[in-house]
Amino acid sequence: MNEEILEPDLPIIDPHHHLWDLRPLMGAFPEPRHDFLEALIDNAYYTFDQIHAHATSGHNVIGTVFMECGAFYRADADDAMKVVGEVEFVNGVAAQSASGLYGDLRLCAAIIGHADLLAGEKAAPVLEALGDASPDRFKGIRHQGAWDADPNVLGAPFHAPEGLYRDASFREGFKQLGRQGLTFDAWVLEPQLPDVIDLARAFPDQPICLDHCGTPLNIASYRGKLHERFDIWRHNIHELAKCENVTIKLGGLAMAFCGLPEKGPAAGTSSEDLAAMWRPYIQTCIEAFGTDRAMFESNYPVDYWGAEYPVLWNAFKRITQGASADEKHALYAGNAARFYGIEHILPKR
Template sequence: MSEKADILEPHRPIIDPHHHLWDRSRLDLGAMPFAEHGFSRMLRERPRYMLDELLADTDRGHDIRATVFIECRAMYRADGPKPLRSVGETEFVNGVAAVAASGVYGDTRACAGIVGHADLRLGADVAEVLEAHLSAGQGRFRGIRHSAAYDADENVLGPLSTRGTPAHLLRDPDFRKGFAELAPRGLSFDAWLLEPQLPDLVDLAQAFPDTTIVLDHVGGPVGIGVYAGQRDARFDEWRRRIKALAACDNVVVKLGGLAMPFAGFEWSYEHRPASHEALAGAWAPYIETCIEAFGATRCMFESNFPVDHFSCDYVTLWNAFKYLTRGCSEDEKNALFFDTAARVYRLDSISRS
């Protein structure tokens, strides 16, 4: 599916609040650990995803007004103090955003918001890193993502299991000292973790009610590795944990990430679902539960590209989201596709009119 005629609701304005940029084409991706894991295969399929590739996706018919970049360990500084090397990613993305803002390549304001990485285990010393990100972002920097995704079975996260993330990062006292530095600077926290870890995020959200927390990827349902064949059986536990998290008023949720390999829907480049209807049918229990628990004004659809390209293309992904919401009111659709993202990431200059 690639023709603009195939777009559902083509005039609906969208902010895509979650995508990455990277160029790993010079790496020997075939030699990376867990070479047959779905995430490794995705990297081999999409080793380069820069502004050209992003705009090729956003220009295929959906009305993508702006995007938010989420950290992915791209373009770190090659030298200098180690804690500050992640600032290189913000410097790089801010340059991309400036190119997009020129209008030379179209109307989409790519990377209008930037979420970077800082090691919050630095405690209060992370303040220097946060200030450096804010300076490098030149008004576009919005928050931090310090991934907490972990599972004892390395086959679940595959190549990402080699990052050395501890089992309960969000409960680490030093991490929480660093986390306390976010709210005073108006910074939010994007939380990526897996469903069994959600109680840690509930505890964190309750401990820091003044910090906006964005739950990525509907809380990370799992269906591979030790969880293979158990995704449906774990649904009730996932739903219970989502409802507990929704009780924390400072938490919002991104609806997406289900096309990644971790959820275990057994789709891949060779075996993609036939249609957006098929995607919508599989994802509906997760999407609808989140909207019911959080309310539309605390939910936002995300592409998570290029990672979710593992299962579908950009057009089909957004068509699936639109198909899922065909029974929603106009106000609910505005919130899900645009307003929540604009509010949470403070994209005041982006208009849906």
């Protein structure tokens, strides 16, 4: 869909995208494929050329943050250390971008990897190895906790253990993040938000970022229940916002899980229509967290399900049309730069 780019000079740091090659894995997923996987068929290979093309498609994206996704793990390492391969791979992509041969954009200026925090204290050497793989760019980890009693909500193979963030072994591993000065990204589904609240209260000094507005659900047994569950979601978002160590990512709503829109992939929905669907969620998050603890994200290529990259950012800009210049700077770039420690890529104001 061709749309005029709104506010084309507004600097953006896209704080959440993936890089991967899922082509060798597609045949291993059971048929019929979950909508999440169907949305990725056209983006099964997504690395430098693809993210660079999207990030330079009209909006003023000045840098990005890579988010772990289980890509390019080391084949010849023990299970705990396989994850280091992902950071090594992404650091190479970041170096390619930082060469300046492809313009001023700094892809993967920050890298969020993965370590199994259920390993408790044994997670510490893994975190150290991740840092050694990219000393300047590795900033933290995500250990996703998404789970639901209905197996059709997530589909194979994405389920985390039930109650992961409350697990004693997980929390022993979680302590290692603070000891190494690392951030934590949390991905859960909307009914699990109390788990993140409990975790944030238990570790008030640990920087935590909640991904994807807490992932409202409009899929499987939750289909048609967005309105019914909105007040539950809103209450939990406001409770979580009371934890000053938590920041929230504004996005992810174009995923198949959220069904906003339901028709995908790449439904061709206009930014006006997307803004109307997303506004209640985005505005609630900003109302709760303020403009200093929230950041817009693309979640690409997953959000390709319902929004092309330029249209997605247009929708966000429509929602913040009445915000001040300082508020926009914070929401689109400043907060991401501060949270992930990449202030050096911000343009001088």
